[in-house]
Amino acid sequence: MNDIKLALLGSQGAGKSAVLVRFLTRRFIGEYASDTNSLYHKRLSIDGRQLNLEVFDPCSQSSEARCILEEPVDWADGFVVVYNISDRTSFINAKNILQQIREARMDNCKGEVDVPVCLVGNKQDLCHVRQVREDEGRCLAQENRCHFQEVSAAESYQDIANLFTQLIRQVMEHLKYRADRRRYSGSKSMAKLINNVFGKRRKSV
Numbered sequence: 695m696n697d698i699k700l701a702l703l704g705s706q707g708a709g710k711s712a713v714l715v716r717f718l719t720r721r722f723i724g725e726y727a728s729d730t731n732s733l734y735h736k737r738l739s740i741d742g743r744q745l746n747l748e749v750f751d752p753c754s755q756s757s758e759a760r761c762i763l764e765e766p767v768d769w770a771d772g773f774v775v776v777y778n779i780s781d782r783t784s785f786i787n788a789k790n791i792l793q794q795i796r797e798a799r800m801d802n803c804k805g806e807v808d809v810p811v812c813l814v815g816n817k818q819d820l821c822h823v824r825q826v827r828e829d830e831g832r833c834l835a836q837e838n839r840c841h842f843q844e845v846s847a848a849e850s851y852q853d854i855a856n857l858f859t860q861l862i863r864q865v866m867e868h869l870k871y872r873a874d875r876r877r878y879s880g881s882k883s884m885a886k887l888i889n890n891v892f893g894k895r896r897k898s899v
């Protein structure tokens with residue numbers, strides 16, 4: 695069974711918990727305790743494969759959340775970065791988070807920056823007080839080579855389900871690619887070792 699770990703990041707009040715709870719339970723719950731970090735577990739089946747999904751929903755105010763990108767960047771296999779379309783500050787914060795993810799991956803993962811990320815513009819139902827245009831979100835996602843989706847956790851389940859499913863698929867491919875690469879470089883160094891030990895001896899005979 696595959697273990698998939700995701701982290702939700704974004705400004706306080708952007709709707710991270712609402713988006714996640716909508717995905718996990720299909721329900722919208724208006725208010726959430728926002729003073730604790732939460733780790734959610736769910737068993738899923740995607741494309742016939744059984745998965746253990748773990749999602750970290752940090753409390754925005756905690757110092758742990760502020761340093762999530764410094765320490766546990768290796769923990770998450772993928773990220774959901776949420777902003778509120780009716781709050782430009784949350785969009786600017788999302789931009790900074792995307793940059794921090796790239797920088798942290800570059801430092802910690804030897805240049806491997808293409809971790810699966812989905813940028814989510816939440817509260818689409820508040821489009822009458824919109825402060826961030828949809829094309830700005832799309833453009834930011836293109837710059838960061840990540841998927842983009844506007845959603846309303848308050849009104850709709852399907853878009854949110856689709857984005858998580860797509861992100862999880864991407865994570866599974868990414869993990870497989872990393873495992874294959876590790877196996878390949880492992881067998882290459884084994885071949886080198888065998889050559890070093892036996893190749894030289896053969897020459898001297």
Ligand SMILES: Nc1nc2c(ncn2[C@@H]2O[C@H](COP(=O)(O)OP(=O)(O)OP(=O)(O)O)[C@@H](O)[C@H]2O)c(=O)[nH]1
Nearest residue numbers: 706707708709710711712724728754817846847848
């Ligand atoms: N209108 C509208 N309100 C939403 C939507 N999603 C969340 N909210 C509301 O926005 C507020 C913040 O939502 P949360 O899910 O707690 O936001 P959060 O990002 O987890 O906040 P912190 O835990 O404080 O970081 C709550 O009052 C939610 O009811 C949405 O799609 N539309």
